[in-house]
Every structure is written in structure tokens, then in C-alpha cells.
Amino acid sequence: MAEARGKVEIDQDECKGCSLCVESCAPKVLELRADLNHYGVHPAEYKGDGCNGCGICFYVCPEPGAITVYKMAKTPATEVADAATV
């Protein structure tokens, strides 16, 4: 797998287990945990690998502050501009 372009942190105490983020995640790297949090629901969790940093989970999440997305693996501009494109 290519180098991860992002990572997700989900606050396990804020998550209400609605699974909107799990459903909307394009690379399918989020899942609901088998155990329960203090609300008594299955909170969402990052599988730990494969996030592309798109941020869709952040936008669909109804809980303010529950999901934080980090965009990573910035490629140097000179490398991107130099790569052949057709």
C-alpha cells in the first residue's frame, strides 16, 4: 500500500455510534468497535492504515469535535510538477 496521505482521530467519548463516517469513508478504513463506550454505543474507530486525508468523515460527523483528520505526506511541488501527465 502507498504511503498514507492522512490519519483520523476519533474521540471515543464523543462518538454516538451513528456510523455515518463508516458509511461515507471512501477507502473504508473506519469501523465500529465491538465494545461499548460510556454512552453505551459502539464508537467508530480508525483501523490505523489507509486514510487518504479526504476529510469526508469530518464533514458528515454530527458531533462537533469528535473527528479530527490530519492531511499528511505532502509531496514536494517540484516533484509533482515534474511528473509526466497525459
Add this chain to the structure above:
Amino acid sequence: MRQLCKGNVAIVKGAVLAGCGAYYGYPITPASEIAEYASLLLPQVGATFLQAESEVSAINMVYGAAGAGIRVMTASSGPGLSLMQEGLSYIAGAELPVVVADIMRGGPGLGNIAPEQGDYFAVTKGGGHGNYRNIVLAPASVQEMATLTMLAFDLADKYRNAVILLTDGFVGQMMEPLDLEMIEAKPPEKPWAVKGTKETRKSLITSIHLTPDELEAHVRKLEAKYKEIERNEVRWETYRAEDADVLLVGYGIVSRVLRTTVDLARQNGVKAGLFRPITLWPYPSQALREAAKRCQRVLTVELSTGQMVEDVRLALGDSKPVDFYSRVGGNVPTAEEIFAEISAHLPALA
């Protein structure tokens, strides 16, 4: 690396090297590859690509990002540019540095998706309301699509002004060798921007000045800025113009055809030369007067029914006869066709 590249893609590569931090746009033929490759390349360098729901929202997103101090661009073709004119007027009023590419297609209205140069008036003379000017650059090759995009970002920041890359569907769609110096630009600090920080708390991005004296002062300030741009940023090139009897004037893809026409005419014993404006505003009037000094006639060729020719006539006045030839609707004249037009005026040459 020297590579084969499409004109529209070269704009995005130029933007990447210029440190463009955001692209907001809506695809339209023949400019769609700019949005396509912005969506592919910009996220790789940590920049934002967002497809807006229309060109109206795109240009206002551009306004917002520029106000936040980010190098930002959008691209479209005629119908989209029409929708963006209100935003461009606000951008001029708020003095925001933005880059807009207009890959001209046939018009008016939906017209067609073939190359034309009918947006010249709308882009160089304003288009939106109020007293303002956009700097207008006219690339004529894939190489220039990249280098003039980088220049556009520098000029936009230097003058806090919109810079429009005005070219046609031909230059946008064609593929040519591209050879870029791989140096990443460092965008300047912008203390005037609104960044949501303590330091920029007093920054204000606005175009409203309700009292007449205040607005006059603002408009005069803009006027002085435009005069400074007219003094400093005029760009053009000539080809075999030094001893020309017939001076051909054209920009974009037309200048490429005219270059071939110059060689064809000279093979047939007619001393032709080319004057090609690179900045369409400020228009290189003084340089054109210099270049036309020796010639007997001037022939302006455009893919419009006569827009830039007005600036040519304004520059030359009655000093030289200015002829005009055009093709529209997506047709591009051949060198032979233009040479026939020159030949029609040959008896007039001494």
C-alpha cells in the same frame, strides 16, 4: 524534465510551482483539464481543490481564499467568465490577488467549444462594473501556459490585483514539449490578509466605501496602481519585424499562425513581420508604435469580428493603415489564407 504536455495541464503545473494553495472552479470545455489536473495535483502538495456548484460560487470562494492570504486560482471559458464578472469587480474593489484562466471558446451564448477570441473586450475592458482593470496575459504556447501562470501569481501579489490568463481553446488543448525549471516559488507574506490571528485582527477585506470622498480616494488609489502597472508590466515580442513592410499583429494561437505566415511571405518576396502582445492589458501601445514605424501597412488578425484591432488602431492612430482579417465560430485561418489576404493589399505597397 522535458515532457510532452497539454496546454491546460501546463497551467496547473505552473500553479503548483507557484505555490498555489487553492483551486475553486467548475469544469467547462475547453478548460476542463485545468480543473481535472488541479484536482489530481493540488492535493498532492497539500493544497485544496474544490468543485463549486457554479462559477458564481467559485469566484467568491476565490475571493475568500485570496482574502485569507492564500495563492488561489480558478479557470473557465466564456460562459463561466461571464458568471464570474461580478466577483471580479468585487475582487478589484477589495484589491485581492487572484489568478483566473479564460480558455476562450466560441460565443456569444453557448456558442460552441471550438477556439475563438471573442472574450477580449469582456476581459481587457472590464466586464464587471466600476472603475477597475485586470492584468491580462496571453500565452501562445504550452511552455507559456506554465511560465505565464507563474508570472501571473507574482504580478497578482505584487499589485494585489486580479491577473487573467487569456488564451483560446487551441492553446489549451494542444500538446507540445514543456521544459520547466523545477524551482518552487515562495509566496510573499501578506500582513493585510485576514487569517483569523491576533496580528491580522484589524485587517479588513471589503469593497464598500459609502462616503463619496472615501470612495473617490479609493478609486484614485486604484487608478494610480493601474498607471504604475501600465508603466512597469507591458510585455510583447516581435519576429522579423525590424525591416517589415507589412506588420502582422495577433495574440494566442493566431500569433503562431502569423509566425508561419511571416516566413511564407518572405519566401514569396514580401517583407512581413510579427508583433505579438503578451500583455493585453496593459496593451503594449508604445512598443507597437515603435515596431510599426518602418512598415507601410498593419494587418491585425483575430478569431473575433474585431476586438483587439481597436487597441491597435488606438495605438497607431492615423499614422498607418490598419487592415483586419478574422475567422470565427471555431475556424482558425491557415498561413496561406492570411498570406492571400496580405497579397490582396500588395498593390497598396510602394
